[in-house]
Amino acid sequence: MKKRRKVDKRNNLPGEAKKNKWGKMKFLNWSLKDMKFLKSAVRLADIQNKLTVLRCLFGKKSHKNCAPAKVIAKKFDNKPLNYKGVTFIDKVSFQLRILLLMTMLVIFVMSILGMVAYWEGKQWLQKYTDGRLTSSASNISEKIDLFTTTVDSRELERKSGYLLNSEATGFMRQGLNACLMIIDQQGNEVLSSGRNQQRITFTSDLEGKMFSSRTGLFTIEVQKELWRVAYQQIPGKNWVCVIGVPVEQYLLPVKQLGLLIIFGGLITVLATILICALGARKFAGPLNELIDIMSLAGEGNLTLRARETKVGKELSLLGSGFNRMLSHLEMLIKDFSLTSGDLHLASMQMHRVGENQVRFALSAEQSAERMDSVVKNVKGLVVEAETSSQEMMRLVEEGLLGLKNIVDKIKGNWQLSQDSSKSMQSLTVHIQQIGNIVDIIKDISRQTHLLSLNASIEAARAGEYGRGFSVVAGEVRNLAEETGKATGDVSRIISLIQESTARVLEQVQLSEDMANQGVTAVSNTEDALAGMHQSVMHTGKLVDYIANNIRQMDTEVNETVYSVRLIAGTQEVKGEVEGQVSSREVAHWAGRLAEMAVHAQNQLKRFDITNEKMNHIK
Numbered sequence: 088m089k090k091r092r093k094v095d096k097r098n099n100l101p102g103e104a105k106k107n108k109w110g111k112m113k114f115l116n117w118s119l120k121d122m123k124f125l126k127s128a129v130r131l132a133d134i135q136n137k138l139t140v141l142r143c144l145f146g147k148k149s150h151k152n153c154a155p156a157k158v159i160a161k162k163f164d165n166k167p168l169n170y171k172g173v174t175f176i177d178k179v180s181f182q183l184r185i186l187l188l189m190t191m192l193v194i195f196v197m198s199i200l201g202m203v204a205y206w207e208g209k210q211w212l213q214k215y216t217d218g219r220l221t222s223s224a225s226n227i228s229e230k231i232d233l234f235t236t237t238v239d240s241r242e243l244e245r246k247s248g249y250l251l252n253s254e255a256t257g258f259m260r261q262g263l264n265a266c267l268m269i270i271d272q273q274g275n276e277v278l279s280s281g282r283n284q285q286r287i288t289f290t291s292d293l294e295g296k297m298f299s300s301r302t303g304l305f306t307i308e309v310q311k312e313l314w315r316v317a318y319q320q321i322p323g324k325n326w327v328c329v330i331g332v333p334v335e336q337y338l339l340p341v342k343q344l345g346l347l348i349i350f351g352g353l354i355t356v357l358a359t360i361l362i363c364a365l366g367a368r369k370f371a372g373p374l375n376e377l378i379d380i381m382s383l384a385g386e387g388n389l390t391l392r393a394r395e396t397k398v399g400k401e402l403s404l405l406g407s408g409f410n411r412m413l414s415h416l417e418m419l420i421k422d423f424s425l426t427s428g429d430l431h432l433a434s435m436q437m438h439r440v441g442e443n444q445v446r447f448a449l450s451a452e453q454s455a456e457r458m459d460s461v462v463k464n465v466k467g468l469v470v471e472a473e474t475s476s477q478e479m480m481r482l483v484e485e486g487l488l489g490l491k492n493i494v495d496k497i498k499g500n501w502q503l504s505q506d507s508s509k510s511m512q513s514l515t516v517h518i519q520q521i522g523n524i525v526d527i528i529k530d531i532s533r534q535t536h537l538l539s540l541n542a543s544i545e546a547a548r549a550g551e552y553g554r555g556f557s558v559v560a561g562e563v564r565n566l567a568e569e570t571g572k573a574t575g576d577v578s579r580i581i582s583l584i585q586e587s588t589a590r591v592l593e594q595v596q597l598s599e600d601m602a603n604q605g606v607t608a609v610s611n612t613e614d615a616l617a618g619m620h621q622s623v624m625h626t627g628k629l630v631d632y633i634a635n636n637i638r639q640m641d642t643e644v645n646e647t648v649y650s651v652r653l654i655a656g657t658q659e660v661k662g663e664v665e666g667q668v669s670s671r672e673v674a675h676w677a678g679r680l681a682e683m684a685v686h687a688q689n690q691l692k693r694f695d696i697t698n699e700k701m702n703h704i705k
Contacts, residue, residue, distance in 0.1 A: 539564035
């Protein structure tokens, strides 16, 4: 399949031929003057296309059917510039977006701060109240315990009641309606403050808990109202001092703080809305002005410029960039007006260039075909060399694999020889140890024989009374003699075993030496084969490199032949490849260039660049 050439869609000329083929086909002998006129024509067509794109982007003309505008649009978001899939967010103005965003941000921050402040305040009041209740209960318990040892029961009741009333008054000053009482082990109320408007009743479980633990805190519900209660035992009387306050009363400041936070948050949100509305209006004003200038520029008025001062850094940079774009567009139009006059002359020169190109391209086609034939012959030889190299590499790899197996087996035999040598050495040591033991047995046998002789002598001296002992001594002597004979036989056998072991050990060591020599020889052979394998691989890489170069050369020669045929007009273009033209069609395009010059002059009249003074929208 022939490779399709890239196309330059701007002027319907073969892009690759324009960029690359001039460098490859210098033998076409295009004159410098021909090249100059051809480049002028291409430049003029490029300018006209840019003007068409600007009309599509800035003007009222829809760019659905504008091919260059579609290309530019796809570079940004792969959608046409008038894409109608607009969401609700896209319909919301920029001012309202900023306003909503800042308002939501402020509400979120104020909500977080309010919740944190409320939670921290509640926790602090809880800890403070618990500490106040615990310290009051401990203080009262210690004083009543002291009273029990210093005053009588009547005075104890009077002072304890006064103490409870004083603590209740202290809680009242803080706005807390506290309940203070002293109960006995049966749960009966012994004393209470005179300010108690409510009485706290306890279950049997709570009473047992209070008398089992020395001090503590708990929350209890009294008449559908939660109370925080602290208790402390009075050891002197086996009483319990109980102090309780309503939870709602000591958390009242936290609720007031929550209302204050909500009120402050509403004020902050209103202030944020006002500030954001003013800021967004001030920010969007220059943007709207810039949009108006862009609309007028799309209609052809290039005399207006965007403001670059007193609009902020970002908008100043945006306006400066837009003004530079308008200035470059103005220079482009002026350049276009200067270039359009040379278009007719360029078309005439292009016609002459096309005829010369056809003549020289036919000659180049014949040379390229001969080159293609030579390259194909070389390609066949290289393919055969590549196949032989691959077969040689395969055989060397198989030899290396077999040699590695032999090396592994020889190393295994060498390891077995080492193990056998170690085993024989260990056996020799054990046999020597057995010989030592046999020597010890011989010594014991000789000593036993001597003892039996001494015993026989002593039995003979004893006469009739030592006859039985003489029989035993004779048996012991016989046993010692048999033991001596047995140990002698064992010693001879051990000597024979040691001689055999020594011979076997010499043979094992000889086998180990031969195995070492075999491993060394095989290792040298393996190194030689590895070097051969490296050489073969290097040769294979060189052959592959040559083959790849030949294939690439063949591809380039085919492309050259195809390109030359296209230039000459002798090759039929298969498929819809836009922009592929031959030299015979260059003359036709020369006439089209003249029409393009007239059309470009008409387009140029739409733009207003006559005023030297650049104005702003008021």
